[in-house]
Amino acid sequence: MSSILTLDQLKQMVKNPYIDHWHGALDQLLDDYEINTPPRVAHFIAQCAHESGSFVFIKENLNYKAASLMAVFKKYFPTQDLAQQYANRPERIANRVYANRMGNGDEASGDGWRYCGRGLIQLTGKDNYTFFAGSLGITVEEAAEYLATFEGAAQSACWFWEQNKLNKFADANDCKGLTRAINGGYIGLEDRIRHTDHALHILGA
Secondary structure: OOOOOOHHHHHHHOOOOOHHHHHHHHHHHOHHHOOOOHHHHHHHHHHHHHHHOOOOOOEOOOOOOHHHHHHHOOOOOOOHHHHHHHOOOHHHHHHHHOOOOOOOOOHHHOHHHHOOOEOOOOEOOHHHHHHHHHHHOOOHHHHHHHOOOHHHHHHHHHHHHHHOOOHHHHHOOOHHHHHHHHHOOOOOHHHHHHHHHHHHHHOOO
């Protein structure tokens, strides 16, 4: 077993009732994806903890009220009447907002829901699912099922990290740059920094 991240260390970083399972998955994966130094591990765990609400949310929550749809997805729900038709119907919402992009088909195809965000750093869209599946030699349908497991949710985050060359930000201790690379902006930056500082302290980095 790898000693890059011990169970006790992970327990101090992330409060989750299934932390033993998460550690079991990560222990086999981190070194394979060269997340293998204290700064890299600290930044990776910190970003995953923020993105998933301490490893709790590994599937995107799309259960929005009408007002929230108009605020978050104004482009897709420009009117109250339209938003009301989709409110609190996650599958329909996903199929509308993710239609015809990221490799997905149109709204009627069901791809938006089929390939909604999954994993510790949420993988979204048929293209990303397909690339992830290809890296493992499995079908995209198998990948969707795998993403619902501890191992799959963790491995997809490791894969995303490697594909986007995020170790360089961790090596430079650049939490802001890392957040932008993952999020496309700086949403939750303060919380990410707090998680990172805590993780760095625990790992003695």
